């Protein structure tokens with residue numbers, strides 16, 4: 001459509017608690033599907049009350065909170081003392097900002113309070129909490145975009161791909177290993193992997209740092225992020241061992257960020273609505289998993305961790321992904337990916353101009369390739385800018401903070417403090433402030 005648009009209708013779903021402890025009791029190891037689903041279905045029918053739909057849609061959701069609040073909500077590690085604080089933004093991991101400004105009816109989801117009450121979604125599926133509508137939306141989207149093979153893969157849904165990361169490293173680590181499984185990723189790596197791996201000091205797995213430096217003759221898991229967060233590079237595995245398992249985090253393998261080359265067909269691939277459409281807040285990710293046993297173990301992890309994944313979120317995600325696929329399929333109008341690509345291209349052009357103006361910094365250069373999805377020829381347009389400081393300053397994050405630009409220092413990604421990561425996904429006003437302040441630095 002001339003304006004392919006998302007309207008983020010606010011749903012107030014009246015929640016009703018159902019005591020399904022009886023049903024749940026035996027679920028851990030063997031789910032008695034028929035009993036569980038039929039008793040809950042009856043239960044659902046009885047509890048028929050109404051949900052309530054806000055009439056003003058997503059723009060109101062944005063309007064009801066100040067911009068400062070929006071930023072703070074996604075940037076817990078910083079305090080901001082100035083409402084005009086930059087954007088350079090460690091508006092970390094909140095891809096949502098790109099789409100929130102848009103309007104439209106296509107993605108409205110109306111939910112009655114009696115719906116989606118059961119823990120269960122599809123007892124014939126390994127991932128028994130996977131909503132069939134979400135599974136088919138995922139399959140269709142990958143087919144339409146051509147960025148991943150879904151055939152012969154199990155879909156495991158997670159509360160964000162973060163939960164799937166936990167599930168995957170759990171699934172790939174033997175529970176009774178003599179020592180914890182080593183988990184590595186090439187520097188600079190996404191700054192949550194190390195924290196997520198070691199947070200619980202599980203003894204099952206441990207963070208072993210930079211994949212380039214891993215030379216032990218021991219089992220390992222290598223996380224390959226492509227395009228990479230923070231530097232946007234296209235990556236392959238780097239450890240040259242024969243005892244390794246690979247997790248491909250393909251959060252950014254979408255045509256607004258990178259030319260799609262071939263459909264990815266790795267054994268474990270992670271995706272998320274946070275980056276695909278910018279819907280970080282609905283907390284939905286999915287894994288495409290080749291091996292049945294690994295898919296089972298991942299499902300088990302999520303069962304123990306959160307007893308499944310929000311159905312409301314899955315349904316909403318399904319609606320959004322279907323709308324995105326529909327925008328491509330109908331062939332007449334500007335697609336979601338066109339819109340997002342144009343925005344990213346414009347921002348990267350502006351950022352490069354600002355950086356050239358100062359000469360204090362440099363940005364990565366990306367090889368130009370033709371995208372099999374859009375036919376466009378371009379270099380990566382990452383969600384984050386990986387800025388390198390060329391001058392004498394050692395702590396680039398503090399330096400930029402003094403210039404009222406908040407970024408995340410390179411050491412958080414296993415790299416040097418000469419680097420910082422800045423968000424390219426902030427709201428327009430903040431992005432303009434960011435480039436303006438950057439270009440004025442002397």
Ligand SMILES: Cc1ncc(COP(=O)(O)O)c(C=O)c1O
Nearest residue numbers: 093160161162229251272274285
């Ligand atoms: C590479 C990568 N993987 C995973 C995530 C987390 O995604 P989710 O919001 O689905 O948990 C992020 C978020 O920034 C990311 O950059």
